[in-house]
Amino acid sequence: MAATQSQQRTQRDISQAMLTLLKTKRFDDITIADICHEALIHRSTFYRYFRDKVDLANTIIRNLSEELAGTNSSEAVILTQVTHFITDNLDLIRHLIPENQSKFYDEFRQILENLLNERAKTAAYENDPTVKLIHQSPSPTLMTSFLANTLMGFLEEQIQSPTVDAQELESFLTDIINKLNGAI
Template identity: 30%
Template sequence: MESKPKEDLRVRRTHKHLYNALLELMETQPFENITVKQICDLAMVHRTTFYTHFNDKYDLLSNTLRQIAEEELDFSTTLHSPAESLKEIFSAASKNKNVFTQLLSEDRDSLRNLLRREMGAGIYKHLTEDLLNENLLTEEKSTDIQIIVEAYTGAMIGVLSWWIENNMPIDQEDIYKRLFELDIFPEWNFMKTSTQ
């Protein structure tokens, strides 16, 4: 019975070494290029030990991300505050910049990226047209508008993905109507008026 806590501590220490080794390697190279041997060498953990705890590097990555979430994204305490949750996400991304960059990057030619880019360009043009005509588009205002554009396109594509992945549980007209009835963002009204 007394050996179990010591063993648990040893397991946790091994996991921590492997997590840290993976994150350190991801600072300098793409995840796809990283090998289990590199991870084990850096963590000073035997390959046999690695495979005792993880199936492969993808399993390790999944557990590493879970660890980051548990340590830095404690949503249980911010469940009723989306603002606090958002703050924690940006804080975690700032601390783990290269990891987030790799995991959030999209293939330039993917449909998701194409939709986001084209939709975003259209919304940005719509929101800045009057400001451009009156020479009122400052760099700060342009940045604010770009943040709004990214929020819109992210939300739209997220809903589209959910709808498709769940076998389109509601009619396309219904989801379209419900989406635009939500006041998720401060300037959501521009979408309602411009699409009616």
């Protein structure tokens, strides 16, 4: 059964409350009471929509994944899409995955891997250097995993010391991928 507009609005308000809290607090430091206070709802209302705060965070991560997957193909360089996404959502991501042991680290890596796999199958990206690298690799699956983990390494670096400029990062990664393309 589809949710009513009121239910959709409440669920959106709860998600927005969590997003607001994640701008300033680590995930582990946020309580259900904090979320309810921010969303102006009763605790029972929270539990009507989510099992716990991890369920809520997973919903937010799914929404981020859909946002990244829906990135306009006019920004036809995958690295540009990813670096813009990371810099636009850095505080949120920083508070969700403060260290690589976080329960959300693997989810973000999987989002990147799924994006690379999806883009590699899309004709609009056939000239993208990253897609070319995946296609030319003797093992596209391993290359996709390698690239997703490389991007997660950057993300970790940004979380720990956000001094790298997004354009500098994009230029660096593009240069590396172009060199790898020449080596394969």
